[in-house]
Amino acid sequence: MQTEKVIDHIVKWLKDYATNAKVNGFVIGISGGIDSAVTSILCAKTGFEVLCIEMPIHQPPSHVSRGQEHIQQLKSRFTNVKEVLVDLTPVFEEFKTEVSLDGKQAIVDMALANTRARLRMTTLYYYAGLKGLLVAGTGNKVEDFGVGFYTKYGDGGVDLSPIADLMKSEVYAIAKHLGVVESILNAAPSDGLFGDDRTDEDQIGASYPELEWAMTMIENGKTAEDFEGRQLEVFNLFTRLNRINQHKMVPIPICEIPLLLK
Numbered sequence: 018m019q020t021e022k023v024i025d026h027i028v029k030w031l032k033d034y035a036t037n038a039k040v041n042g043f044v045i046g047i048s049g050g051i052d053s054a055v056t057s058i059l060c061a062k063t064g065f066e067v068l069c070i071e072m073p074i075h076q077p078p079s080h081v082s083r084g085q086e087h088i089q090q091l092k093s094r095f096t097n098v099k100e101v102l103v104d105l106t107p108v109f110e111e112f113k114t115e116v117s118l119d120g121k122q123a124i125v126d127m128a129l130a131n132t133r134a135r136l137r138m139t140t141l142y143y144y145a146g147l148k149g150l151l152v153a154g155t156g157n158k159v160e161d162f163g164v165g166f167y168t169k170y171g172d173g174g175v176d177l178s179p180i181a182d183l184m185k186s187e188v189y190a191i192a193k194h195l196g197v198v199e200s201i202l203n204a205a206p207s208d209g210l211f212g213d214d215r216t217d218e219d220q221i222g223a224s225y226p227e228l229e230w231a232m233t234m235i236e237n238g239k240t241a242e243d244f245e246g247r248q249l250e251v252f253n254l255f256t257r258l259n260r261i262n263q264h265k266m267v268p269i270p271i272c273e274i275p276l277l278l279k
């Protein structure tokens with residue numbers, strides 16, 4: 018990858034989009050992870066207003082401190098960056114008192130995890146509306162078009178997606194080039210949606226390099242017959258996740274009415 022050229026390309030794309038959309042800039046959730054760190058620097062480089070929002074919901078302290086370190090660095094480098102802290106923990110707790118928590122614990126936990134992401138989306142759109150900003154998505158190609166590892170209308174509910182055509186390794190390469198803080202470069206990717214330290218790899222059962230490998234193999238026309246052992250395991254895992262999450266990767270199904278019936 019021609020890292021510097023890709024960075025320039027994305028920044029120009031963001032700038033052109035914001036200009037055409039006649040908005041003031043971008044709003045983005047900052048988690049202490051690599052994807053939001055990279056996306057926010059790319060947005061800041063446009064010169065448009067960038068509002069970074071920290072939205073803890075029972076967040077592990079290590080995530081919070083990495084997010085804060087990133088925002089401080091960003092503010093010291095760019096004058097167009099502002100920050101807001103919105104503690105969504107009480108909102109989340111209040112939500113839990115109103116909905117049914119009956120059911121298998123793992124299912125309830127997952128529905129609540131996705132609710133966290135959707136409360137964040139609601140907050141980002143509140144600020145987008147308030148300040149004339151666009152919600153910048155942070156999904157990468159592996160998450161968005163590989164395994165569908167994101168919350169539909171949560172972190173997947175965005176106005177534009179600057180890094181969604183980049184593999185995770187490419188996001189890291191850009192991050193290093195952009196000078197993302199070491200603590201974030203070295204942190205294991207995690208969605209932080211369960212209030213503990215579980216990583217994406219723990220949840221998915223494969224690492225990003227493995228998933229990226231499987232995605233590349235499929236792009237190159239390989240099939241399960243080409244692999245064995247751990248490679249076959251990863252290939253099948255990737256294929257299964259890609260299949261069950263297809264609904265996240267295509268437009269919403271519309272029930273078309275035949276002309277005859279109109």
Ligand SMILES: Nc1ncnc2c1ncn2[C@@H]1O[C@H](COP(=O)(O)OP(=O)(O)OC[C@H]2O[C@@H]([n+]3cccc(C(=O)O)c3)[C@H](O)[C@@H]2O)[C@@H](O)[C@H]1O
Nearest residue numbers: 130131134165166167168169171172207208210217220264
């Ligand atoms: N065939 C179909 N056609 C249309 N819609 C379909 C569907 N099947 C399910 N659905 C809908 O989709 C819903 C399930 O999708 P969704 O709510 O997204 O939930 P789901 O895919 O079950 O879970 C999201 C996963 O992504 C992880 N995540 C979330 C957020 C951020 C990150 C991160 O990496 O930072 C990771 C999270 O930990 C979890 O493992 C169903 O409840 C249903 O409403």
Ligand SMILES: Nc1ncnc2c1ncn2[C@@H]1O[C@H](COP(=O)(O)OP(=O)(O)OP(=O)(O)O)[C@@H](O)[C@H]1O
Nearest residue numbers: 046047048050051052053071072155172206207208
């Ligand atoms: N505590 C949080 N505060 C603000 N935004 C958050 C928070 N947690 C998650 N988000 C938003 O949800 C997005 C999706 O999370 P995800 O974990 O995929 O990305 P990341 O944390 O930036 O990168 P990584 O894959 O390294 O964890 C984040 O990029 C961020 O925009």
Ligand SMILES: [Mg+2]
Nearest residue numbers: 048050207208
């Ligand atoms: Mg994360």
